Amino acid sequence: MKTIAGILIIGLLSACASQTTQPDVEDRSTGADSGYGADGSALDSGGTGFHPLNDPNSILSQRSVFYDFDSYTVNHDYRPMVIAHAQYLRDNPNAQVILQGNTDERGSREYNLALGQRRADGVKNIMTLSGARESQIEAVSLGEEKPRAYGSNESAWSENRRTDILYRGE
Amino acid sequence: MSTHSRTQFYCLLTVLLWLVCTPLHARLNIEIFGGGTERIPIAIVPFADENRLQQRVTDVVAADLQRSGLFRLIDPTGLSPYAPAEVVYSDWTNRGASALVIGRTILMPGGQVEIQFRLMDVAKQAQLTGLATVVPITQLRAAAHRIADIIYEALTGEVGVFSTRIAYVLKQGNKYALQIADSDGYNEHSIIEYTEPIISPTWSPDGSQIAYVSFENKKPVVYVQTIATRQRKAVANFAGSNSAPAWSPDGKTLAVVLSLHGGSQIYLINADGSGLRRLTRSSGIDTEPNFSPDGRHIIFTSDRGGSPQIYRIPVSATESTTAERLTFEGNYNVSPDFSHDGKSFAFIHRHQGRFTVAVQDIATRQVQILTNSQFDESPSFAPNGRMILHATEIGGRGILSAVSRDGQTRQHLSVQTGDIREPAWGPLLKQK
Structure with missing residues (x-):
């Protein structure tokens, strides 16, 4: 009948969460960009057999920007990739992307929701400054509510501090 | 007799x-x-x-x-x-x-x-x-x-709060339920259930309605639901994200956070969804508004100074009004919740890598850290100011905990399977 059990604990409890290490962190090659096949079948195939967005040798196959804790700065490591996507959008006016900002689980859910928005907005700004059109980009936040990696450890957290670039139709 | x-x-x-x-x-x-x-x-x-x-x-x-x-x-x-x-x-x-x-x-x-x-x-x-x-x-x-x-x-000599209720979000597998229970955790029941996240429930001052944020439409939208009838209405469903609802003490106004005009900023809106007006104007994140008990001020989280800190602004603020920074200890202070008398607020303070519940006195700015947990979230004062209900984590599972205002006593509420989070302590209801 009652699924909630109230347990009285007198005195100050040191309620330490156990820090389990979880090896089952998702591989970055799966996840947000798993919506299309490795052969790029969802999009037109070029002469190489790969669509440029899916060619593993193309920078456009990289779709995620990762962040430091509580930061929305796009590190220099990711700028060439973001700019490459912006140039692709510039050259393909019909292409559209959704930028999904995500955060790790630590801290306030509402602040993380706003932080995820800032991350997505930050990527959008770089893209529009690099030739993409405003109308091609929608920046949204999932906050900490849709983690890609589970677990309370830095490996999972760094995996979840992320903006994903998703092309519509993939 | x-x-x-x-x-x-x-x-x-x-x-x-x-x-x-x-x-x-x-x-x-x-x-x-x-x-x-x-x-x-x-x-x-x-x-x-x-x-x-x-x-x-x-x-x-x-x-x-x-x-x-x-x-x-x-x-x-x-x-x-x-x-x-x-x-x-x-x-x-x-x-x-x-x-x-x-x-x-x-x-x-x-x-x-x-x-x-x-x-x-x-x-x-x-x-x-x-x-x-x-x-x-x-x-x-x-x-x-x-x-x-x-x-x-x-x-x-204090008002008892044993007859009050609490609200919280229960996550079991990929299902999310917004639940209400007695203050001791009994008589729990869901008022809404989804396969998408629900966050930030908050009680109307008369205890008849709950505002919350649902991701059911693939983005955050603020709803107000009447508990007795289960009728609900999307009161903030603008372009972009809509989140962090807070009730004014008279129940007529909600503060919400929108990304409508860029960034995340605090707006005021009538409880029926009409009359939107912007309250804060910063280039940073402004979120987690919370009304003072007299309804004259809002405290909120902002990173306008470089790190998330708690600020205070009059509800009557104009474009030229400057918000007053309230927290100065540490570089992560979020989720403020006023006490019933308006003299202090509870918040989450990051201290030596831990996210702990703290209370700050408004007048003296003295901070007291009440917990020694790893991942505390969402502090919510009891309506008599004696206890602070909050989310925490033990053994990898989300549970609720209540800590006394002096940090001396704690109590835990957990579920057999699943995580509970996002607690909100309901108001005192007048005896009929």
Whole structure:
């Protein structure tokens, strides 16, 4: 009948969460960009057999920007990739992307929701400054509510501090 | 002594209230404040014939009082007075009890129970307060919470909150439920369930509605739902993200956070979704608004200074108004919640890598850290300011915890399977 059990604990409890290490962190090659096949079948195939967005040798196959804790700065490591996507959008006016900002689980859910928005907005700004059109980009936040990696450890957290670039139709 | 009257109303019915010689805020000869380390020794004698009921009233009363951290239960074994004439006060003095609760239950026709209870001052050998009430047999827990509130108020001079309710989000697998329960976690039930996240529930000041954020439309939208009818309305569903609802004390206005005009900024909107106007104007994140009890100010989280800190702004702010920064210790202070008297606020403070519950006094800016947890979130003051309910994590699972304002007492609420988070303590409701 009652699924909630109230347990009285007198005195100050040191309620330490156990820090389990979880090896089952998702591989970055799966996840947000798993919506299309490795052969790029969802999009037109070029002469190489790969669509440029899916060619593993193309920078456009990289779709995620990762962040430091509580930061929305796009590190220099990711700028060439973001700019490459912006140039692709510039050259393909019909292409559209959704930028999904995500955060790790630590801290306030509402602040993380706003932080995820800032991350997505930050990527959008770089893209529009690099030739993409405003109308091609929608920046949204999932906050900490849709983690890609589970677990309370830095490996999972760094995996979840992320903006994903998703092309519509993939 | 008591008048028996049948009632068909599905509510508590007070038949007779007798107070003898003492005002409502009568105190025993004990001082419990000043650290909260001294607890009132109280003996609660099982009421006559309550073993015949499906729920022993005194079990609930005792659990409530013990959970508050202000009482020490004295074992009544071997003594069973039910009326004042049957009390041998020296027995209770010998056991160290300062207060004594006695009473009886009487099964009545039509599924009703009459409960009579008296609170006795052992030193004065006199009754402090008492109550006789007739309730449906399904409402025994509610009646017991009310008795606990009466005892608490008589002995501490503070309002009891055992009859209040809490709201929280339960996550089981990929399902999310917004649930309501009594303050002790019983009588829980879902008011809405989804396969997409629900966050930030908050009670309307009259306790009839809850505002919350749902991701059911693939983005955050603010809804207001009436609890009794389950009717709901999207009150903030603008382009971009809509989140962090907070009620004004008069229930007429909601503060919400929108990314409508870029960034995350605080707006005010009428509770019916009309009359949107912008409150904050920063280039950073402004979120987690919370009204002061007098309705004149909003405290909120902002990273306008480079790290998330708590700020205060008048509700009447214009474009030229500057928000006042309130927190200065550390570089991560979020999720502010005003106390009932507006003199302090609870918040989450990152300290040595831990996210802990802290309280700051508005006037002196003195900060007290109350917990030593790893991942505390969402502090919510009890409506009497005595406890702070918050989310935390133990063994990788989300649970609720309540810590006393002085940090001395804690209590945990957990579920068998699943995580609970995003707690909100409901308001005090006026007795009908």
